[in-house]
Amino acid sequence: MIRNRLYHDLTNRGITGWVVAGLLVWFYMALYFTESLTPWAQRVGLSSKWDLYGLLYTVVVVAGGIGVIRKYGNNRYQVVRTAVVMFVQVVFAFSVPMMLKALHQPEYYLSYFWPLKFDYMNPEYLFAQPWPFVVYTLAASLVGVPLLGALFGKRWYCSWVCGCGGLANTAGEPWRHLSDKSSAAWRFERVSIHAVLGISLLLTGLLFYSWFSGSKSPAVAQFQTWYGLVVGSILSGAVGTGLYPLGGTRVWCRFFCPMAALLGITQKAGKRFHIRVKEDMCISCGLCSKYCEMGIDVRTYAQRNESFTRASCVGCGICAEVCPRGVLRLENQSGLVQISGVSLS
Amino acid sequence: MRLVVVGNGVAGVTAAMAVRARDPRAEITIISGESEYFFSRTALMYAYMDVMQRRDLEPYERKVYRKQRLERRLDWVVDLDAGERTVRLMGGESLRYDRLLLATGSRGRRAAWERELDGVVRLVTLQDLDACERWTPGTQRAVVAGGGLIGVELVECLLHHRVPVTFLVREASYWPAALSAEEGAMVAAHLRAQGVDLRLETEIASLEGEGRVSGVTTRAGERIACEMVGVTIGVEPNIDWLRRVKTPPALGRGVVTDQAFRTSLPGVYAAGDCAEVAGRIEPLWYAAKRQGEAAARAMLGETVEYTPPTYYNSAKFFHLEWTGVGETAAGPGRFRKLPGREASVRVIEREGVVVGFSMLGSRWNHRVLARWVEERRRVEEVVSRLYEAQYDGEFGRVVL
Numbered sequence: 046m047i048r049n050r051l052y053h054d055l056t057n058r059g060i061t062g063w064v065v066a067g068l069l070v071w072f073y074m075a076l077y078f079t080e081s082l083t084p085w086a087q088r089v090g091l092s093s094k095w096d097l098y099g100l101l102y103t104v105v106v107v108a109g110g111i112g113v114i115r116k117y118g119n120n121r122y123q124v125v126r127t128a129v130v131m132f133v134q135v136v137f138a139f140s141v142p143m144m145l146k147a148l149h150q151p152e153y154y155l156s157y158f159w160p161l162k163f164d165y166m167n168p169e170y171l172f173a174q175p176w177p178f179v180v181y182t183l184a185a186s187l188v189g190v191p192l193l194g195a196l197f198g199k200r201w202y203c204s205w206v207c208g209c210g211g212l213a214n215t216a217g218e219p220w221r222h223l224s225d226k227s228s229a230a231w232r233f234e235r236v237s238i239h240a241v242l243g244i245s246l247l248l249t250g251l252l253f254y255s256w257f258s259g260s261k262s263p264a265v266a267q268f269q270t271w272y273g274l275v276v277g278s279i280l281s282g283a284v285g286t287g288l289y290p291l292g293g294t295r296v297w298c299r300f301f302c303p304m305a306a307l308l309g310i311t312q313k314a315g316k317r318f319h320i321r322v323k324e325d326m327c328i329s330c331g332l333c334s335k336y337c338e339m340g341i342d343v344r345t346y347a348q349r350n351e352s353f354t355r356a357s358c359v360g361c362g363i364c365a366e367v368c369p370r371g372v373l374r375l376e377n378q379s380g381l382v383q384i385s386g387v388s389l390s
Numbered sequence: 391m392r393l394v395v396v397g398n399g400v401a402g403v404t405a406a407m408a409v410r411a412r413d414p415r416a417e418i419t420i421i422s423g424e425s426e427y428f429f430s431r432t433a434l435m436y437a438y439m440d441v442m443q444r445r446d447l448e449p450y451e452r453k454v455y456r457k458q459r460l461e462r463r464l465d466w467v468v469d470l471d472a473g474e475r476t477v478r479l480m481g482g483e484s485l486r487y488d489r490l491l492l493a494t495g496s497r498g499r500r501a502a503w504e505r506e507l508d509g510v511v512r513l514v515t516l517q518d519l520d521a522c523e524r525w526t527p528g529t530q531r532a533v534v535a536g537g538g539l540i541g542v543e544l545v546e547c548l549l550h551h552r553v554p555v556t557f558l559v560r561e562a563s564y565w566p567a568a569l570s571a572e573e574g575a576m577v578a579a580h581l582r583a584q585g586v587d588l589r590l591e592t593e594i595a596s597l598e599g600e601g602r603v604s605g606v607t608t609r610a611g612e613r614i615a616c617e618m619v620g621v622t623i624g625v626e627p628n629i630d631w632l633r634r635v636k637t638p639p640a641l642g643r644g645v646v647t648d649q650a651f652r653t654s655l656p657g658v659y660a661a662g663d664c665a666e667v668a669g670r671i672e673p674l675w676y677a678a679k680r681q682g683e684a685a686a687r688a689m690l691g692e693t694v695e696y697t698p699p700t701y702y703n704s705a706k707f708f709h710l711e712w713t714g715v716g717e718t719a720a721g722p723g724r725f726r727k728l729p730g731r732e733a734s735v736r737v738i739e740r741e742g743v744v745v746g747f748s749m750l751g752s753r754w755n756h757r758v759l760a761r762w763v764e765e766r767r768r769v770e771e772v773v774s775r776l777y778e779a780q781y782d783g784e785f786g787r788v789v790l
């Protein structure tokens with residue numbers, strides 16, 4: 046009982062939850078704005094605080110991932126997806142960059158793309174890199190990401206590859222239900238996420254303009270610094286991860302990530318990925334909504350017998366997993382085919 | 391039109407919303423003594439398990455009631471006067487109606503051996519949930535009596551809180567109302583694997599204890615010490631209160647209505663679990679919703695001839711999911727345990743024609759199964775096309 050109460054407190058915005066959130070935010074502040082972690086990094090033989098952060102991140106993803114695989118062990122989608130996320134984190138987001146660094150090469154994170162990894166489309170940086178990387182980045186960011194988004198939905202990235210989503214879906218699991226389900230949050234989300242996308246597109250445009258014109262105005266440089274600070278450090282780090290115990294695991298992904306906005310648009314436009322609702326079987330229990338980390342009120346669709354595609358849906362599949370009546374199913378196909386019992390292609 | 395709805399369950403609220411959708415000017419009042427807002431009774435177990443909070447049980451945001459101008463009263467209706475067209479609330483207020491919808495749902499059946507003791511619980515109302523939560527801490531063992539769907543939910547909740555449970559089931563096989571003997575054995579094995587002390591063919595004879603329950607004695611004379619007893623021996627239409635009102639409607643097993651949900655009283659309708667519609671009671675969530683919707687149309691004057699669709703239901707016994715369609719109890723049918731999995735399919739036939747399905751351990755599209763039943767398909771054909779009705783998640787399709 047004590048164990049249950051503590052767990053409840055930690056995962057339902059109790060005192061422990063607030064304390065952990067405070068510690069996490071403090072950790073991010075220390076990481077981004079001080080060098081206090083550098084000695085710790087050196088103590089374990091790493092050259093910088095960022096390497097230490099990468100190591101910690103990877104350890105936490107792997108440990109959380111093992112927990113998730115045990116929890117959802119009889120759901121193959123969850124097992125495969127989680128295994129892939131762990132693999133990508135260990136290999137592409139940690140080992141490869143570390144190896145490159147050891148070989149005195151630039152560290153490339155091949156599983157991150159623009160506009161999430163904003164610098165990768167900064168011409169000043171990008172065109173200073175060897176050509177295979179330039180080709181890879183341009184092809185992936187401009188063609189690969191949206192194309193796969195249209196074909197398989199946002200999930201191919203946000204639930205299978207991205208490290209931020211990876212952390213949310215592994216170590217973040219105990220807090221996934223804290224996402225805000227209100228329609229007010231939805232209204233905010235639609236404005237905020239597209240605003241960040243707009244800002245990041247604008248900045249990219251300005252950087253390209255500066256690069257072509259050969260002169261960068263101080264205002265653009267300042268804009269760039271400001272974007273790095275507000276979006277990169279505060280929103281994606283301190284707010285996005287630090288507030289797991291208060292706002293759920295996808296605060297950054299849902300409200301601010303420019304990549305999510307872009308993928309959301311392609312997911313809607315592609316009209317292939319959707320969540321199918323089995324007709325007249327929903328008992329309105331609300332588990333799906335509760336455990337949707339993106340705060341989508343899945344129950345509202347399910348109880349209206351409406352299959353749906355929401356731009357914000359990361360295709361984590363947990364709504365389908367927790368549904369006690371097997372109402373929901375993630376699907377990829379063209380057209381939104383409602384089940385009427387007529388065709389079942 | 392003045393519509394008064396007694397009961398804010400799924401039938402009542404669905405009806406109120408459906409009336410609002412068609413008649414923007416109707417005055418609508420929904421009354422319930424149980425809760426201020428409509429909540430999902432089906433999710434009581436998740437609140438008990440602490441995987442959801444009370445507020446999460448509400449299917450609609452609270453502002454919806456204001457937006458749709460659905461007035462609410464937290465009170466019990468204690469009198470009905472069909473002559474004056476009024477209902478009276480326990481608090482004293484009287485409400486006039488042009489149309490009255492009785493949607494008072496079900497209540498847990500009482501057992502002959504029951505006594506008013508602390509620690510004796512059921513899982514039907516929010517107040518039951520309060521009681522369950524109150525008595526769980528400190529309970530060393532609980533006995534749950536009655537092997538229906540609510541019983542297994544209560545057992546799961548208790549085990550979730552690490553309370554050892556002895557689960558007493560009267561029948562020789564688990565839930566014979568829907569499951570075959572083989573399926574019953576599979577569910578029984580599943581429950582036992584989760585740590586449930588399941589006793590078939592066992593019934594309580596009496597409760598022990600003063601103040602707080604301290605144990606039960608079975609019919610066979612065995613004494614089981616426990617601090618909680620769950621009574622889950624089924625539900626029945628919640629109509630007793632109607633026997634005491636000034637003008638009771640005709641009552642059978644439930645409130646008797648025709649196919650348009652009209653009771654014997656003018657302007658008074660009934661829907662959901664409490665209604666016996668053309669001789670049938672359908673105590674299911676989806677049915678209550680469907681009936682609420684249809685009753686709304688009837689109350690607005692449309693011609694309605696409600697006939698229940700082919701029966702279907704689904705349930706979950708801990709991790710074991712079940713889908714049933716049609717006449718699941720009609721016979722052993724063609725049963726097959728699926729290789730390498732805790733799953734089975736049973737296609738029930740009569741003279742070579744499919745009449746029902748009972749599927750354990752994997753997900754199915756009940757619509758497709760029901761259509762096969764309605765179209766009276768031959769069993770051979772259905773067996774060979776069974777995969778068309780599978781609904782397992784990606785990467786998880788069960789091999790038939």
Ligand SMILES: Cc1cc2nc3c(=O)[nH]c(=O)nc-3n(C[C@H](O)[C@H](O)[C@H](O)COP(=O)(O)OP(=O)(O)OC[C@H]3O[C@@H](n4cnc5c(N)ncnc54)[C@H](O)[C@@H]3O)c2cc1C
Pocket residue numbers: 328396397398399400401402421422423424425431432433434435465466467468493494495496513514515540543628631661662663664672673674675676678704705
């Ligand atoms: C634990 C549990 C699990 C269930 N799981 C499932 C499931 O998985 N699938 C399924 O199909 N069905 C399930 N059911 C059944 C389902 O909940 C019911 O079929 C459904 O709730 C019926 O809805 P209703 O609107 O008719 O009545 P109810 O939901 O019972 O609502 C009736 C309301 O009327 C109120 N009321 C009664 N009398 C008065 C009065 N005199 N004055 C004022 N208010 C009054 C009651 O307090 C209650 O709030 C479950 C039921 C329980 C208890």
Ligand code: SF4
Pocket residue numbers: 161202203204207208209210211297298299302303304305
């Ligand atoms: S929303 Fe952005 S940060 Fe989150 S998983 Fe998707 S791409 Fe990654």
Ligand code: SF4
Pocket residue numbers: 320333336337338339340341343357358359360361362363364365
């Ligand atoms: S709707 Fe379902 S699949 Fe989409 S994000 Fe929410 S829980 Fe995940």
Ligand code: SF4
Pocket residue numbers: 326327328329330331332333334343344347348367368369370371372373
């Ligand atoms: S979890 Fe399933 S049954 Fe519950 S509200 Fe969602 S879709 Fe409906």
